[in-house]
Amino acid sequence: MTDRGPEQGTAGSALYVFAVCRQPDPSALTGLPGVATGEALRRLRFGELTAIVQTVRAADFTDDAWQARMADRGELERYARAHHDVVAAVAASCPTVPLPMATLYHGEERARQALLDETERFRTVLRRITDHSEWGVKVYAAEAAASEPARTRLGTPARDSLPTPGAGLAYLERKRGAQVRRDRRHEDSLRLAETVDAAFRGLAVAGRRLRLHAPEPTGTSCIQVLNATYLVAEGRAAELEPLTRALRESTGARVDISGPWAPYSFVGGVE
Numbered sequence: 001m002t003d004r005g006p007e008q009g010t011a012g013s014a015l016y017v018f019a020v021c022r023q024p025d026p027s028a029l030t031g032l033p034g035v036a037t038g039e040a041l042r043r044l045r046f047g048e049l050t051a052i053v054q055t056v057r058a059a060d061f062t063d064d065a066w067q068a069r070m071a072d073r074g075e076l077e078r079y080a081r082a083h084h085d086v087v088a089a090v091a092a093s094c095p096t097v098p099l100p101m102a103t104l105y106h107g108e109e110r111a112r113q114a115l116l117d118e119t120e121r122f123r124t125v126l127r128r129i130t131d132h133s134e135w136g137v138k139v140y141a142a143e144a145a146a147s148e149p150a151r152t153r154l155g156t157p158a159r160d161s162l163p164t165p166g167a168g169l170a171y172l173e174r175k176r177g178a179q180v181r182r183d184r185r186h187e188d189s190l191r192l193a194e195t196v197d198a199a200f201r202g203l204a205v206a207g208r209r210l211r212l213h214a215p216e217p218t219g220t221s222c223i224q225v226l227n228a229t230y231l232v233a234e235g236r237a238a239e240l241e242p243l244t245r246a247l248r249e250s251t252g253a254r255v256d257i258s259g260p261w262a263p264y265s266f267v268g269g270v271e
Contacts, residue, residue, distance in 0.1 A: 025093035091262035133260030139226035193226040204230035
C-alpha cells in the first residue's frame with residue numbers, strides 16, 4: 001500500500017495507480033472496469049511520463065480491508081485479474097512499467113509528486129523492457145515411487161524363537177539405501193534445474209528464479225524443480241518453443257512455458 005497515514009482516514013476517495021508508461025493508446029482502456037465499479041480509467045500525466053489511474057473509495061483499501069480481501073481467495077483473484085487486465089492492455093500498446101496491486105495515493109497532486117520523484121527509475125526500467133516481454137518457465141521431474149521395501153509382517157513368535165540373524169543390519173542397510181536414493185534424486189533435480197535455467201538465460205537478457213510451488217494433490221507424481229521467469233527480446237521470442245522442445249527431449253522432464261507477459265518481475269533490479 002502507498003501514501004497511507006493516520007491523517008488520511010477512510011473518508012473520501014483515493015487514486016489507484018496501475019502502471020506507468022510513455023504514450024499509451026487511448027483506446028487501450030476502452031471497456032475495462034479496473035478495480036472500482038462505475039469509475040473510469042484515465043491517464044495522469046507527470047513530466048514526460050503517464051500513469052494509468054482510477055478513483056476508488058479510500059475505505060475499500062484500508063489496511064484492514066485489504067488484509068480481509070487478501071484472505072478471501074475469490075476476492076483476491078478478482079482484484080488481481082482486474083489489475084492485470086489493465087496492465088496487459090496498456091502493455092500491448094506501449095512499453096509499460098506495472099506497479100504492485102493496491103498502489104494508492106490520496107489525491108492527484110500527491111500522486112503526481114510521488115511519481116515525479118520516481119521518474120529516473122521509471123526511465124531506467126522502460127529502457128530495459130522496451131521491445132522485451134516476460135516469459136515464465138516451470139520444470140517438473142517425475143517423483144520416484146517410495147523405494148524402501150515394505151516391512152515383512154511377522155506372525156506371533158514362538159516362545160523360544162530368536163531374531164533372524166542379521167535382521168537389524170539389513171534394516172539399517174535398507175534405511176541407508178533409501179537415504180542415498182533420496183540424495184541422488186535431489187542432486188538430479190538440482191542438475192536438471194540448472195541445465196534448464198542456463199539454457200533459457202542464454203537466450204534471455206535477464207532471469208529470476210522464483211519460489212517453488214508445493215506439490216498439489218492432483219494424483220500426479222511430478223514435483224516442481226524450477227520456477228523461473230525470463231526477460232526476452234521480442235526478436236528472439238520465436239526461439240523459445242524450439243528450445244523448450246529440445247529441453248524436453250534431452251532431459252525427459254516436463255517443461256512448461258507461458259507468456260508473453262508484461263514484465264512484472266523486472267521492474268526492479270535484474271539478476
